[in-house]
Amino acid sequence: MPFQAVFAGTGSVVKSVFVVLSSMAPFVENRGSILLAAALDVKWYLAYVGTSIGSFLPVPFLLRAGERGMRQLRRFSPAAKALDQVEAFSHQHEAFLQRHGYLALALIISVPFTGIGSWAGVLLSNMLGLDKKHSTAAILAGIIVSGFFTTAGAYGLFLGVRSLIRLW
Numbered sequence: 001m002p003f004q005a006v007f008a009g010t011g012s013v014v015k016s017v018f019v020v021l022s023s024m025a026p027f028v029e030n031r032g033s034i035l036l037a038a039a040l041d042v043k044w045y046l047a048y049v050g051t052s053i054g055s056f057l058p059v060p061f062l063l064r065a066g067e068r069g070m071r072q073l074r075r076f077s078p079a080a081k082a083l084d085q086v087e088a089f090s091h092q093h094e095a096f097l098q099r100h101g102y103l104a105l106a107l108i109i110s111v112p113f114t115g116i117g118s119w120a121g122v123l124l125s126n127m128l129g130l131d132k133k134h135s136t137a138a139i140l141a142g143i144i145v146s147g148f149f150t151t152a153g154a155y156g157l158f159l160g161v162r163s164l165i166r167l168w
Contacts (some may be wrong), residue, residue: 114147
């Protein structure tokens with residue numbers, strides 16, 4: 001059954017809620033959810049705002065959990081692998097991260113192709129011992145910029161493909 005057929009006949013509210021909920025998932029976040037929204041024909045501005053909010057919602061809770069939360073995550077094999085990858089990234093770029101702190105955190109999250117989103121940004125913040133309030137602002141800034149680039153790219157790509165299909 002085609003993916004689009006699953007949501008055939010459902011209203012835009014149901015699609016939008018599904019997109020927002022998917023944006024809360026680790027590593028999917030706003031990048032994957034914006035692509036999903038474009039595939040479901042959700043309006044670009046609803047996708048941008050909804051996925052930005054959805055990607056940010058878990059951040060305060062994850063920052064609050066801190067080191068205790070990371071220890072609990074390590075109990076699960078897939079999460080432990082992801083934590084190891086984030087730790088390797090932080091060790092590889094430790095000088096840059098320490099020197100530029102919050103700006104580096106926002107910059108790393110804002111580049112859609114790094115694979116580091118809000119969840120990994122929280123882990124980086126906890127590993128580096130950054131202030132939670134400033135980290136929250138940096139992560140939000142990264143989410144907003146990443147969402148902008150991803151929305152522009154995804155919706156531009158989908159519009160281009162649709163235009164080509166109509167020409168044939």
